[in-house]
Amino acid sequence: MKKVVYIYAKMLAVAAMVFAAILCLAACAEEQSEPVIEIPMLTPGPTPTFVPEPAETGNDAVLPLQNPVPSEEPITGIQPSGTPDISGEKLIALTFDDGPYGEVTNRILDVVEAYRDQNVHVTFFALGSQVDKFPKTVLRAKELGCEIANHTYDHKNLTKIPTQEMISQVEDAADLVEQITGERPKLVRPPYGAKNDDVYATVKYPLILWNIDTLDWKTKDTDSTVAAALGAGDGDIVLMHDLRHETAAAVEKIVPQLLEQGYKLVTVSEMFEAKGIELTMGKSYRKAK
């Protein structure tokens, strides 16, 4: 009899623990207000095209901010930084994929704004689904002279979906950006860098890849991201992701050091225009040289 009571007590205790765990999980899920929607994946083939792993649940949401996040109040008084003559200059395009992502994107924009007297501009290859969540961040980027380019609506591999879905992945994202900024994105970066003849024939925009991969999403390490980006030279396109604070911290170091080395930090469109390289649909570009 004693043994039976003991077993019942044990079962009750286990049931209580399971119930508590379910309650805790539900609470955690509610707290995760800014989910990362990336799926980690390696693309086979000659082009190393990694995408970020999802952040740990709630991790990014609880990281302390080093810089205050600008509020989502309407932005006034910020004018585009202008476009001085940059032909003949040493140019680098810093690019950020898979955002916007609230705090991290704004922390990167804080750096852009801090150096706006030197016309620092970067390019965001934004996801439509994230643009939908952070429209004022997109507008802030645009008003700081950054380029909002297209990384599809929600990061589908364009080589693995039907033609009509490929079109909607690209155009739905473009519609959202245009609604917010008044300007339609001119460039597409296919998720995973994945492209084939169907993608070239269907996507009516130039495809922009990269030639300097910081692997920021993989190392999650500020110093190695800084080191990789500082390896860039004239005409290079540097790949980062506005998903993690480690990357934003790297940008705080990368920008002043590249400026110190005499580089101008420009958008992808600005760099190709300054180099006299025409961007056309049906082609992909890794660098401007």
Ligand code: NI
């Ligand atoms: Ni991506």
